[in-house]
Every structure is written in C-alpha cells, then in structure tokens.
Amino acid sequence: MNRNTLYAQLFVDSLIAAGLQHVCLAPGSRNTPLVLAFANRKDKISITSHLDERSMAFFALGLARAANTPVAIVCTSGSAAANFFPAIVEAHQSRIPLIVLTADRPPELRHSGANQTIDQVKMFGDYALWFVDTPLPEANPSPMLLRYVRTLAHRAFDTANGARKGVVHINMPFRPPLEPTDVEGDLQALPQEFITPRNTEFSRPIRSGDLFYLGQSWIEEIGAVRHGLIVIGPNADWDRDIIGAGFEDFADGMGFPIFVDGTSGFRLQNERMLGAYNAFLPLNLPLLQDIDFIIRIGDVPTSKTLNTYLDQLHPKFYWHIAPDGVWADDSYRVTRLLKLEELGEFMAYFAQDHIEWSWGEPFSDQRLKWAEKIKQLESATWNALDEAAKDREFEGGFVYDMLNLMPNESILTVGNSMPVRHVDLWAKPMFGVSIYANRGASGIDGNISTALGAGAAHKDDPLVLLIGDVTFYHDMNGLLAIQRCGVPIVIVLLNNNGGGIFRTLPVKDYEPSFTDYFITPHALDFSHVGPLYGLQHQRLTKRAEFREAFPQAIAAWREGKSTLLEIMTDSNVDVATRREILAEVQAKLTPPPALPTS
Secondary structure (H helix, E strand, O other): HHHHHHHHHHHHHHHHOOOOEEEEEEEOOHHHHHHHHOOOOOOEEEEEEOOHHHHHHHHHHHHHHHOOOOOOEOOOOHHHHHHOOHHHHHHHHHHHOEEEEEEEEHHOOOOOOOOOOOOOOOOOOHHHHEEEOOOOOOOOOOOHHHHHHHHHHHHHHHHHOOOOOOOOEEEEEEOOOOOOOOOOOOEEEEEEEHHHOOOOOOOOOOOOHHHHHHHHHHHHHHOOOOEEEEEEEEOOOOOOOOOOOOHHHHHHHHHHEEEEEEOOOOOOOOOEEOOOOOHHHHHHOHHOOOOOOEEOOOOOOOOHHHHHHHHOOOEEEEEEEEEOOOOOOOOOOOOOOOOOOOHHHHHHHHHHHOOHHHHHHHHHHHHHHHHHHHHHHHHHHHHHHHHHHHOOHHHHHHHHHHHHHOOOOOOEEEEEEEEHHHHHHHHHOOOOOEEOOOOOOOOOOOOOHHHHHHHHHHOOOOEEEEEEEEHHHHHHHHHHHHHHOOOOOOOOOOOOEOHHHHHHOEEEEEOOHHHEEEEEOOOOEEEEHHHHHHHEEEOOOOOHHHHHHHHHHHHOOOOEEEEEEEOOOOOOHHHHHHHHHHHHHHHHHHOOOOOOOO
C-alpha cells in the first residue's frame, strides 16, 4: 500500500457513500490510483470502460440525464482531459450532473515541458460549477487532511446534484508509484473512523418563500388576466413530480393551453398537451393574439415558429419557471424569474382553491371556452397533417412513421440539426415514450454516445436514435460502446449527403460557396459501419420499406441485436414537400372570409 492508494480509496469510498452509482473509466497511467480504487468497489458501483474520452464523456452525460443522478468520469493527464470539453459544455448548458476526475502530474512537472503535461487548472472555465485542484497525497496524512478528502467527495456530489445541477471538476495530481505497491514510511491503513465514510448531506434546498403569501400576492397581481399560455421548452425534465398532475390541474383550472417542445420530455409523455403549433401559428389567427400571461418552463423552445410568435406577443406578465435559477430568455421578455422548488404545491394551491375566489366564475368560463377552441384547433391541425403527410415520400415522412411505430416504454434519443426539428413538427402528443436530446449547447458532437448512455440507464426499454448523417459521422467512434458496454440500439440514420439544415437558411442562395462549404457533401458509404461495430445494416429509400423494417429492428433489439436503418433522402425534396404540406394544412385551417352584409 502507499499514500496514493489510500488517498484515492478514501475519496472513492466517500463518493459512493454520498450517493454515486455510476462511473465511466478510460485507461491511462496517471489515473491508475483512481481506476483501481473504483475497481475495488465494483460490487457497489456500476462501472463502464471506454477507449475514447470524448465518447465516454457523452456516454456519461446520457447516463446521468436518463438516470437523473450524477455520473463520474475519470481520465489520465494531458489531452485526455481536453477531450471531455464538448460533453462538459453540453452538461453545463443542460444542467446535467457530472463529476469530472482528471488525474494530473505533480506541480513540479507543470510548465516544465514534461511529456503528457498540460495546464489542467480550471481548464473548463465557467462550464464547471466548482473546480478543486487537490493537494498531493501525503505519507502520513493528518486527520484534517483525511477529513478534507472525505468532505471533498461529498461536496462534489452534492454540488453537481444541487438545485442548479451541473459539472464539478476535481483535478488530482499524483507522484509515482501509481500502482498499489508498498512504500516504506507511507501509511498502510486508514484510521478506523475513515474506513466507513459517513453519508453526509452538505447542501439542502432553500425555500423560496411562504406559499400562502406568494399565492395571495400573485393572484392579486394577475387578477385582470383573461388569456394565458404555458410553454414547456427543452431541458424541462428536471423534475417530473413538479410538472405532473398538479401542474395539469393548474393549467386546466386556469384555462391555459400548454404548448410543449418536442424534446422537452413531455410531448411524448402527455396526451393533454399541444404540439401542432408549427403548422397553425403562422396563420396569425385572432384566437391566439390576445395573450395577457405567459408561463414558460425549461429553456428557449426549439421551434423558430414558436419563438417568433412568443416574441411578437406583449403580455403583461411573462414568467419563467426555473427552480435552478438559470436564466433562459434570449428575447428578454421575461418579467419574473421564479426559483420555486415547491412549484407543484403552489400550482395546486393556485388552481384548486383560489381561482374562482379571485376572478369569479365569468372569467373562468371565458378562459375555459377559449382554451377549448385552441384544443379544437390542435385536433383539426393534426387531422390535416395526418392526411397531408401519409402518402408523400420525403425525409419528414420517415420520422412521422417512426413516431407512430415507437413502442410504449421506449427511449427515443434525437440528434441535433434537422432531426430535432422533424420531431418538433411531427411528434403528436402521446404517452409512453421518453425522449432525450442534447439541447443545452445543441451540438452535433457526441450524440451517439449520449444515446447509448441513456440506453444504459434503461436497459429494459427499446432504445432508438434518430440522427442525421453528419452528426452520425461526427461520433462514429462512440459506436464501440454498443458491444463494449452491452447497450443494443436501433439507429434511424437520415442520410441526405450533407448538412440539409442549411437549406432552410438564407445562405442557400449563395452558390457555389453554399454547396462547397455549408452542405459539404461527403459521399460516405455507411454500410461499412455495420460490420465494423456489429450492427445489422439496411439501406432504405421508401416509407413502405421502413414501416416493415423498423418493427423488425425493434424485435431484433429485444434479442440483444443492434440495427442501423440508413434512409436515403434528398434535402431539397424534404424542404419543398414540408412547405407544400404546411401550405395545404394552413389552407384547411384558414376560416373563410365573412360574407358581405346587404
């Protein structure tokens, strides 16, 4: 035994005592004490091994998000730690708890030209909620130093998992020997009081105020409101108990429709919410113009159509519910940021006991009738979308079919760029599918690894990834986790040979630069990916083929087999067809002109 072994073991044991359940490890030399410490506790913690630090970090991000608990990631010194950065940015933006443990060279080797040595101090900047550069292990540590190590582990876990979840970075330098060899003069065993680290909570939620007082004052404040709207954006799945039945009762009692983002985690978990807004909002119907009150939960919505609509409204009250206190309002319309952890209780209080008392029955009747008209508009829009989309061959049609074929209790992970926008347009509110997407930084990096991490947290549920070709290419090395970590998956790959999303932007009119530097056609043959990573590969061009192949891929998943369904599409056709469909739908929804009076 030696100082490094005991130091690392005390720290790891304390993390486990604090509540850590999962750790992802990458091989290296300088991180040997930490890797062996976790390996010694493999009966108490879930461990996955990865060859690539970048993919590992996104895998951990998906696992932490889906399991709703902090996940630790461990790497050696040098550029290995730098490969964590994209996932750390996403974790910060999406408030996903990660505990980043980077091994480091001792201080005397920093800035010396030593091999595999870079400046790791605060290397992730403000993307980490908390950074600690730990002292070197000592031969005979004082009780105070041992208490420090134990406390550091608990604080790291609680900070990552606090009201504002996010990234904690602990940088841990070690001098050789890194293996658990005996060193004369080093402490050979921990004192008895440190053998079983105590389970201590270092942070507790702070109440935002007295519910009754807040309820009374806010009811008086918004007493003149006639029409209100609730918007649930991305990354709103921080607490399903908060946005639950109590919240729905509040919305129903207030007569406030709920527009829900396709990737929020609630579009595919609640049939009572509304999702057809991309089709009907451009009509600028008078029904939707007189909005006095907006409540938004989660981040800025994915939909440009919805954001444009919200920005042109001028409600008297615009509340952003953010229990972690993170501001998300790029249009600067929010009038009140609520940091209320007891949101569910408050909504129930607001809805059940005090609406009629404060506003009276006539107000309530008007709002409920108005809300019912919007629900009828939603239903009519979906009927028109279903009719317009069912027989057309275009990229969005495959997504439409996939959503209708998803089995209950399945996990859908969605890549950025066009896939998330397809889902936002074509995902009809339903119940039974959990959805995940990296909408914090909205990058195309690590999307495959994030999906596999999410699947690792729900191994009994079918895992489906909807992804574009450039995003897929960007993280193909993440596919190694399918076999290495035992996470089967069904991948629906939309291959339009380049960045199709750019065809929706004004730059599309500027050739030849547009094709050469934005669309960037790659001409890659993804059929080679299947044999390399152990996936069954099918290339499809027709929706009828996909409707047959997708259920078969789900059945293969249940046997532990992974499938890559590569769908060959044309982004020009998709953009044109989507516009045609929306025009047809909007024509059906537009009320006829009033007849002239004599």
